[in-house]
Amino acid sequence: MTSTTFTIRSATEADWPAIWALFRSAAESGDVFAYDESTSEETARKLWFESPAVCFVVEVEGKFAGTYYVRPNQPGRGDHVANAGYMVAPEFRGLGLSVALCEHSVEVARKLGFCAMQFNFVVSTNESAVRAWQKCCFAVVGRLSGAFRHKQLGLVDVFVMYRTL
Amino acid sequence: MTSTTFTIRSATEADWPAIWALFRSAAESGDVFAYDESTSEETARKLWFESPAVCFVVEVEGKFAGTYYVRPNQPGRGDHVANAGYMVAPEFRGLGLSVALCEHSVEVARKLGFCAMQFNFVVSTNESAVRAWQKCCFAVVGRLSGAFRHKQLGLVDVFVMYRTL
Numbered sequence: 640m641t642s643t644t645f646t647i648r649s650a651t652e653a654d655w656p657a658i659w660a661l662f663r664s665a666a667e668s669g670d671v672f673a674y675d676e677s678t679s680e681e682t683a684r685k686l687w688f689e690s691p692a693v694c695f696v697v698e699v700e701g702k703f704a705g706t707y708y709v710r711p712n713q714p715g716r717g718d719h720v721a722n723a724g725y726m727v728a729p730e731f732r733g734l735g736l737s738v739a740l741c742e743h744s745v746e747v748a749r750k751l752g753f754c755a756m757q758f759n760f761v762v763s764t765n766e767s768a769v770r771a772w773q774k775c776c777f778a779v780v781g782r783l784s785g786a787f788r789h790k791q792l793g794l795v796d797v798f799v800m801y802r803t804l
Numbered sequence: 805m806t807s808t809t810f811t812i813r814s815a816t817e818a819d820w821p822a823i824w825a826l827f828r829s830a831a832e833s834g835d836v837f838a839y840d841e842s843t844s845e846e847t848a849r850k851l852w853f854e855s856p857a858v859c860f861v862v863e864v865e866g867k868f869a870g871t872y873y874v875r876p877n878q879p880g881r882g883d884h885v886a887n888a889g890y891m892v893a894p895e896f897r898g899l900g901l902s903v904a905l906c907e908h909s910v911e912v913a914r915k916l917g918f919c920a921m922q923f924n925f926v927v928s929t930n931e932s933a934v935r936a937w938q939k940c941c942f943a944v945v946g947r948l949s950g951a952f953r954h955k956q957l958g959l960v961d962v963f964v965m966y967r968t969l
């Protein structure tokens with residue numbers, strides 16, 4: 640990572656259009672999210688932006704560069720385990736922002752009282768993401784055979800990743 | 805299994821009260837579901853009964869004895885993998901109905917075009933369930949350390965179970 644200066648802060652309503660635009664482009668790429676082109680803005684907003692999700696954005700030189708959310712992964716007797724999702728805008732990749740966002744989210748989840756964090760659906764061919772989450776102490780704890788229909792590669796495996804906090 | 809005569813059929817609106825009562829008692833037991841006592845009827849219905857879920861019930865001598873649902877486990881590029889949930893009423897346990905429901909659900913999922921089926925949250929101490937799903941060719945593909953707050957036992961592990969169809 641170069642010495643990129645970035646700021647991570649809580650998202651506000653004014654950030655939603657940029658988050659939604661990035662979500663749509665990630666969904667359209669067909670190589671990272673189960674969510675595809677047909678995902679409605681309402682669905683995306685409910686996942687990423689609305690309570691109980693807490694949403695943060697990262698800015699590089701004042702420009703929107705990425706976002707993440709943290710929320711309970713399960714209801715009730717499973718709500719001590721957090722789930723999180725991350726997106727970095729294409730023009731800001733390769734700067735280490737995924738790791739920075741993930742580390743930040745781990746701290747936020749700890750402060751919110753979560754005991755662990757789980758990623759349910761890490762596409763195995765998304766190697767940069769898998770490496771980033773491993774750097775942040777997440778381990779692959781499960782493999783789902785052919786659970787993702789990759790736009791270019793067809794059926795590929797999906798990892799469940801997990802760490803305690 | 806004894807020679808219990810049972811019938812598995814599609815659920816109708818008239819079945820919902822019995823399903824909801826069983827759901828509440830399973831949630832209250834605090835040993836099988838993430839869903840706890842605070843779960844609203846609307847949430848349960850959305851999970852178990854409303855489209856895209858398909859819901860079936862099993863009857864023994866005309867009496868409601870259990871239920872299951874099948875639905876996509878993920879949106880979009882993950883919607884070829886089904887999820888399912890099962891409940892058997894306490895007075896009908898030990899008759900092999902869990903296995904019967906699971907085998908039926910696998911056939912239904914196949915007919916609906918799913919390629920695999922995934923259980924996201926099988927409480928590891930629920931040994932009869934784990935055995936039943938293993939009989940139905942599900943394998944433990946992931947272990948989530950301490951992901952369930954068991955009402956009696958405290959934090960216990962959770963299994964992710966999976967099979968192709």
